[in-house]
Amino acid sequence: MKIMEENLHEDKMDDYVRKSFEEYEASPPSDMWNRVSANLEDVPERTPLWLTFRKMGWQLLAAGVILVLSSTLVCEHLYYEAQLLELTHASQTDGVLNSHTSASMEGSSSTPDRQTPETTQIPIALHSALPVQHATSGATNKQPQFYPSQPVDQMIQQSLQQGAATENPTSGEAMVVDAVQQETAKQLNRISCENIQIPLNSLQQIAPSLPALVASPLASQPIIHPKKGQTGWYAGVETSIMCRLEKAQTVAPRPGRPVFTSEATGSPITSIYWLKVGKQWQNHWSLKSGLGYQQTNRTAIHRPTFRFGDGTHMGTGPRRNFNYDLNTSNGTAEVSLRMEQTQPGNPSDDEPVNLRIETEESTQWIRVPLLFGYRWGERRLKGFVQTGVLANVVVRNQLNIAARVSENARFKPVDGQDGYTINLTQKRFVPGYWLGAGLGYQVGQHLQIQAEACLSGDFPRNDLYRRRLPERYQTGVNLGLCYYF
Amino acid sequence: MTQPNIQACLKGDRLAQKQFFELFKGKMFALCLRYANSREDAEDILQDGFVKVFRDLGQYAGAGNFEGWVRKIFVNTALQHLHRQKRSPLITDLDGQDFPDETDPYMAEEPPAKNMIRILQQLPVGFRTIFNLHVLEGYSHPEIAEIMGISVGTSKSQLLRAKAHFRKLLEGSLTA
Numbered sequence: 001m002k003i004m005e006e007n008l009h010e011d012k013m014d015d016y017v018r019k020s021f022e023e024y025e026a027s028p029p030s031d032m033w034n035r036v037s038a039n040l041e042d043v044p045e046r047t048p049l050w051l052t053f054r055k056m057g058w059q060l061l062a063a064g065v066i067l068v069l070s071s072t073l074v075c076e077h078l079y080y081e082a083q084l085l086e087l088t089h090a091s092q093t094d095g096v097l098n099s100h101t102s103a104s105m106e107g108s109s110s111t112p113d114r115q116t117p118e119t120t121q122i123p124i125a126l127h128s129a130l131p132v133q134h135a136t137s138g139a140t141n142k143q144p145q146f147y148p149s150q151p152v153d154q155m156i157q158q159s160l161q162q163g164a165a166t167e168n169p170t171s172g173e174a175m176v177v178d179a180v181q182q183e184t185a186k187q188l189n190r191i192s193c194e195n196i197q198i199p200l201n202s203l204q205q206i207a208p209s210l211p212a213l214v215a216s217p218l219a220s221q222p223i224i225h226p227k228k229g230q231t232g233w234y235a236g237v238e239t240s241i242m243c244r245l246e247k248a249q250t251v252a253p254r255p256g257r258p259v260f261t262s263e264a265t266g267s268p269i270t271s272i273y274w275l276k277v278g279k280q281w282q283n284h285w286s287l288k289s290g291l292g293y294q295q296t297n298r299t300a301i302h303r304p305t306f307r308f309g310d311g312t313h314m315g316t317g318p319r320r321n322f323n324y325d326l327n328t329s330n331g332t333a334e335v336s337l338r339m340e341q342t343q344p345g346n347p348s349d350d351e352p353v354n355l356r357i358e359t360e361e362s363t364q365w366i367r368v369p370l371l372f373g374y375r376w377g378e379r380r381l382k383g384f385v386q387t388g389v390l391a392n393v394v395v396r397n398q399l400n401i402a403a404r405v406s407e408n409a410r411f412k413p414v415d416g417q418d419g420y421t422i423n424l425t426q427k428r429f430v431p432g433y434w435l436g437a438g439l440g441y442q443v444g445q446h447l448q449i450q451a452e453a454c455l456s457g458d459f460p461r462n463d464l465y466r467r468r469l470p471e472r473y474q475t476g477v478n479l480g481l482c483y484y485f
Numbered sequence: 486m487t488q489p490n491i492q493a494c495l496k497g498d499r500l501a502q503k504q505f506f507e508l509f510k511g512k513m514f515a516l517c518l519r520y521a522n523s524r525e526d527a528e529d530i531l532q533d534g535f536v537k538v539f540r541d542l543g544q545y546a547g548a549g550n551f552e553g554w555v556r557k558i559f560v561n562t563a564l565q566h567l568h569r570q571k572r573s574p575l576i577t578d579l580d581g582q583d584f585p586d587e588t589d590p591y592m593a594e595e596p597p598a599k600n601m602i603r604i605l606q607q608l609p610v611g612f613r614t615i616f617n618l619h620v621l622e623g624y625s626h627p628e629i630a631e632i633m634g635i636s637v638g639t640s641k642s643q644l645l646r647a648k649a650h651f652r653k654l655l656e657g658s659l660t661a
């Protein structure tokens with residue numbers, strides 16, 4: 001009963017409290033809106049992810065196209081690798097040397113007349129990665145068959161004669177192989193056969209002049225090696241989609257001149273467009289250079305704070321001038337701001353003058369890389385790493401003040417062009433570095449598509465007064481297309 | 486109540502934002518005063534709360550009571566503010582302590598809400614927070630437990646103590 005009474009009492013009190021606060025409104029200070037408004041300037045716009053991607057426009061489209069193309073090619077590559085594996089397996093199952101009687105070949109309706117069924121067939125491995133289109137000689141023999149347009153022995157003899165003419169037996173052997181390969185390509189147009197059979201007796205006839213064939217039965221399988229990988233000179237176009245990162249530095253002020261550091265607020269995404277040339281040697285090493293163009297737009301905010309007494313008088317008026325150094329991404333800017341009182345009277349020298357200043361910095365870069373690379377992989381898909389230095393040259397740079405807001409209602413920035421001056425001093429040449437690793441995919445004999453994860457940055461830099469500037473990095477993806485001559 | 490122009494506020498229209506501010510400033514400042522330790526703290530909460538509201542205005546789905554949505558942001562801001570201050574633990578054990586009876590002799594002549602704000606500000610932070618959340622915002626004990634990171638039982642026991650202290654102070658102020 002007592003508990004019930006207490007609860008009832010408490011419920012009454014709760015109702016009383018709620019009703020008391022129901023319509024109650026308190027009065028905040030009169031400058032509250034100014035405080036809120038000043039803070040609203042700082043609120044970064046939350047750009048939805050889809051809008052960020054939309055803004056990237058054609059860059060994203062290009063990246064998408066390259067990605068789809070690369071994926072298709074990789075899938076195609078994997079598919080034909082599986083095909084080759086299957087053919088190899090079939091070849092091993094059936095034996096290296098196959099004896100085919102005329103009876104065993106009768107079931108094959110697709111066997112051309114020029115095939116000599118009585119002869120022993122020797123498979124010739126063609127490690128070509130070209131698309132597969134092979135003829136099978138029936139269910140009893142799954143190995144792909146090679147049917148030359150002229151008798152193979154005649155073809156071989158021709159090749160040997162040419163080799164003898166050069167007095168170079170090994171040259172003759174190589175020419176046999178070349179001739180077979182060329183004829184194969186001519187006949188089948190698109191070759192991917194792991195094993196191609198030619199009459200053994202044809203090779204036996206020439207065996208004495210071909211040491212490689214005499215040495216062992218296995219040597220009687222002349223291997224036609226794949227064409228060497230892409231080597232020599234190449235040129236390409238590349239696009240790097242990068243995310244810029246900065247690390248601000250604390251720097252010491254010059255005497256009588258405070259220094260403030262700006263912090264970037266805008267989108268960090270940027271692109272670099274490259275034209276590159278390079279040379280590949282020994283199938284592994286490469287040296288690459290070229291030209292890159294990049295435009296960066298940097299929106300940043302800094303908050304200079306002074307005492308009113310820090311300002312210098314400007315004539316007899318109420319205006320005062322405040323000078324300071326601004327430590328920006330590209331260099332140090334000398335800023336001079338003019339402030340004026342909003343109310344009459346003489347403020348004390350200790351009165352704070354706090355500002356919030358938004359700057360916009362636009363820079364155009366030419367970047368010249370010198371990159372050493374190493375790649376590996378025997379087939380079309382190759383991995384690579386590359387590293388090197390960048391010579392970064394500032395072609396054009398602009399630094400403007402986009403907004404000035406006083407956080408003390410008693411002062412305001414002077415409007416118009418007279419309100420400030422800003423003078424950016426910076427070095428035109430900035431050395432940097434590049435680190436990257438990725439994958440390249442060989443398309444045909446001349447083209448290669450590559451995708452690379454990369455990190456680039458500037459070496460530590462000082463301004464003209466030997467003060468450390470903010471550290472800059474860029475990380476992202478580099479997509480490119482190379483043509484090998 | 487006049488409806489605020491949310492679309493204009495979202496576009497950054499300062500006039501619309503100021504109208505929005507004028508519309509809610511009184512009620513929200515009263516809310517901030519209830520949670521804060523002092524008027525200065527309440528001003529800071531109010532300022533942060535409005536900045537958050539303008540920043541997150543795009544997230545208001547249009548469903549439900551708009552004032553309730555704004556109020557929720559201010560409550561969260563106040564709780565974060567109290568948590569940041571860490572002047573005293575949110576959960577208070579006042580067993581064996583004499584609660585101060587520092588009532589203003591003129592308090593009873595003031596509007597009841599203003600009087601109650603003074604009383605609330607005399608309560609320890611934990612009591613005040615739970616009292617506000619349960620009695621004035623209508624949060625259940627499981628919700629309070631989740632918000633404050635305490636058990637439901639603790640929430641209930643702290644509320645009982647908070648009410649007891651509040652009643653004691655209120656009665657003292659009314660009889661003064």
